Every structure is written in C-alpha cells, then in structure tokens.
Amino acid sequence: MTDGSLSPDNAPQGASASGPAAGGFPGTAADTTAERPWPVHHLTGKIGQYVHRMGPVWVEGQVLRPSRWKNLVFFDLRDPSENATLGVSALSSVVDRMGTPLDDGSRVVLHARPRWWARSGALKLDAADIRHAGVGDLLAQIEALKEALAAEGLFDAERKQPLPFVPRRVGLVCATQGEAEHDVVVNATKRWPSVTFEIRRVSVQGQHAVREVSQAIEELDAIPDVDVIVVARGGGSFEDLIAFSDERVVRAAAACETPLVSAIGHEKDSPVLDLVADYRASTPTDAGKRIVPDAAQERAGVDQARRDMRAALEALVAREARGLDQFRSRPVLAHPHRMLDPYRESVARARTSADRALVAILAGADGATRELGAALRALSPQGTLDRGYAIARDAAGAVIRDASTLTSADAIHLRFAAGEAEASVTSVSPSTIA
Numbered sequence: 001m002t003d004g005s006l007s008p009d010n011a012p013q014g015a016s017a018s019g020p021a022a023g024g025f026p027g028t029a030a031d032t033t034a035e036r037p038w039p040v041h042h043l044t045g046k047i048g049q050y051v052h053r054m055g056p057v058w059v060e061g062q063v064l065r066p067s068r069w070k071n072l073v074f075f076d077l078r079d080p081s082e083n084a085t086l087g088v089s090a091l092s093s094v095v096d097r098m099g100t101p102l103d104d105g106s107r108v109v110l111h112a113r114p115r116w117w118a119r120s121g122a123l124k125l126d127a128a129d130i131r132h133a134g135v136g137d138l139l140a141q142i143e144a145l146k147e148a149l150a151a152e153g154l155f156d157a158e159r160k161q162p163l164p165f166v167p168r169r170v171g172l173v174c175a176t177q178g179e180a181e182h183d184v185v186v187n188a189t190k191r192w193p194s195v196t197f198e199i200r201r202v203s204v205q206g207q208h209a210v211r212e213v214s215q216a217i218e219e220l221d222a223i224p225d226v227d228v229i230v231v232a233r234g235g236g237s238f239e240d241l242i243a244f245s246d247e248r249v250v251r252a253a254a255a256c257e258t259p260l261v262s263a264i265g266h267e268k269d270s271p272v273l274d275l276v277a278d279y280r281a282s283t284p285t286d287a288g289k290r291i292v293p294d295a296a297q298e299r300a301g302v303d304q305a306r307r308d309m310r311a312a313l314e315a316l317v318a319r320e321a322r323g324l325d326q327f328r329s330r331p332v333l334a335h336p337h338r339m340l341d342p343y344r345e346s347v348a349r350a351r352t353s354a355d356r357a358l359v360a361i362l363a364g365a366d367g368a369t370r371e372l373g374a375a376l377r378a379l380s381p382q383g384t385l386d387r388g389y390a391i392a393r394d395a396a397g398a399v400i401r402d403a404s405t406l407t408s409a410d411a412i413h414l415r416f417a418a419g420e421a422e423a424s425v426t427s428v429s430p431s432t433i434a
Helices: 039-050 092-096 137-151 180-189 209-221 246-256 284-290 293-329 336-379 381-386
Strands: 057-069 072-079 086-092 107-117 122-132 167-175 195-202 225-232 260-264 390-393 409-414 421-425
Touching: 039 107, 057 086, 072 092, 086 107, 092 122, 092 167, 107 293, 137 246, 167 180, 167 209, 180 195, 180 225, 180 284, 195 209, 209 225, 225 284, 260 284, 336 381
Parallel strands: 086 122, 167 195, 167 225, 225 260
Antiparallel strands: 057 072, 057 107, 072 086, 107 122, 390 409, 409 421
C-alpha cells in the first residue's frame, strides 16, 4: 500500500497488473474514478489480502475489558501514550498459560497475527502468546524505592500532619477528565457546602504525569489559604498508577508543608504516595468525606450539646434549690435567734468577770503608780530644793561641790526651789567637815 492506494504488487494472485480485474472493476486503486468506483466488498477484500500477508508481530499495550466466550477470550489492547486501540482475540488456553489473571488495566506483551474482518471493516489481532510486561521489574524498583525512602524517615508517623478541622480552601490535583474530581468535590460539598477548591487538572498517567503532578503539588503548597491538598485519581491498572510511585512525586509530597491526602485508585491500590501522605483515603469519595466535617452532623452535635448543657444546668439549679429549701426548713434557720440563747448567759458571766478583772488590774496599777510617784519625789532634786536647799553653779555651768574651788569675785549661779539668782563670791571659808 503506497500513497493511500493498493499497488499492483499487492494485488491478489491471478489479478492483472493493469486493466480490469475480475468482475469488470478497475485493477488498482489508481484506476478508480467517480464513474468506475470499487464496491466496499472489493476494497475490504483487497485490504484483507494485504493484511493477511503480514507476519506475526510482538505488540505491547494495556488490556481493556477482557471477556470470555466459550473457549475464546476477547479484549482491547490500548496504547496509553497515544490512545490507540486494537481488538484482540485468543484461545482460553493461551490466556491460562500466563499463570496470572488477565485483569482489566494490566500491561501485556503478546505475539499475534493481524487479521482483517471484512464484514465489520475492523483490524484485529489473533494472539498466540500473551505475557505480562515488566511488572516484576517495576515492582522490584518500587520496593527498592520504598526501602530507601523509609530509611530516610519519610514514612515515619511523627512526620504526619493532622488534617484541619475546617479548611479555608482545598487544593485538588486530579485528571483533566475523570470521575475523581467529581467524587471529591461533590462529596465534600454535600458535607460542608461552603468549602471552596483550588483545582489543578493534570495528566495522571503517561510521560507528562510525574512532572505535572509534582508541579501541581508545589503550586498548591505555595498558596497561603490552601489548608489541605488532595491528590486524587480513579482506579486503574498497576501501570496506570505508576506515576504515583515515582520518586519525584513522592518527594514533592514529602516536602509539602500543607497536609496532603492521597486518594489514588481503589482501596486495594497502594502507590508509594500513600505511604508519605499525611492521610491515605481509600478512594476519591472517601477523601471528599474526610477533608471536611459533616455540617449536618456538627449541627446535630451542637444542638445535642446545648440540650445536654441546658439539662445539666437545670438539674444543678433544681438540686441547689432543693438543698436551699431543706436548709430553710430547719428550725435553726426558721428561728435563727434561738441558736444564740445558750450563749447569752455565758456571755453575761464573761462580761462580769471581765469587769471585775479590769477593776482589780486598774486598782493594783493605781497603787503601784502612787508608790513610784512618792519614791520619785523623794529622790528628785526638786524635793531637796523644796526643803530650803539651793544648787550653785560656776560660770561654766558646773555644779559647785567644794568652796575651795572658788575665789573672791567669782560669779556664781544659784537655783532655788522657786526661781534663780546670780551672785558674786565675797569670801571663801574652808570646809569644816572632817
């Protein structure tokens, strides 16, 4: 087939290289005109002749929708990177030789011969050998990565951050098309209608997935009012989810300062991102329910708490009121003066005793004071002066005890019981006391 037409070299055996073919149709595609076209069955026959000359080929792809019918197995083989699909059929014995189930989404390598179905105009593959493609190698690489990251402490429980009770805004990393976004947003909004989202739609599989997912996590982490980040993807095969076990994505999640929720695939799926995330949701739906509280449940909780507090307060008031009534009903509170009666006589006796003791103390103190006063008066110089004596002092103010210390004309000062006088010595007589 060259330049969009079937060449003479590709014509079935027995057909002429030029001129009309059997049935009067043009011999080659180049000979067809609007007046002399090929019928559909003639074209499909020629396509079939070309395809049937191809030999068996090894093909790699992703299994979609496998089904069994009698002794045959049918499925589509998809190229995830280019979104191209071919139908495949194989004997049940070929599939059973694989040793493991041929699951939807699994990646396989098969040896098949192309076959053209003229009636439906479809190209299909008849598979003679089917093998899983590189899953063992990928699993070994992922296990090695897990061991290395675990040794760094990236999976430690101490690193896990608690999710906010009511996030201001939720960051969401999801596919450009898929149910994951719907599952997260709808379930979160049902529970908390005021929640808002900052969404980054990225490739979640294929060659661009790792870069776009990592970049989206970093962008959302840099937004101040994004309080939690959800990385969500619907279910798929092991190969479909391989981007979420890539070291670059895992380290971007580990470096994220915002709490991060991993909601990849279904509950049985477990990419490495689940181990480093702060919370692992089993599905995107579970993530939508986990990141926000249930408003109805919280309102019910508040209402119940208010009822409980009201009931507790009413019970406390009622209990205290009963206690107060019991106290008020006691005789001592009904007639409080009665409890003072036993003490009136005691107080009267105590007052009498106190009066007597005070009088005795004062009398004793008065007598002692009189005695001390008399003693003081007897010893006081004033008493001596009152008996007619005087105190003489010299000019320096010193008391004169010996007349021999004086000379004529010395000035002296005299103090009497009442008054004072200045005098001058006229003569001095010697002491006559032996």
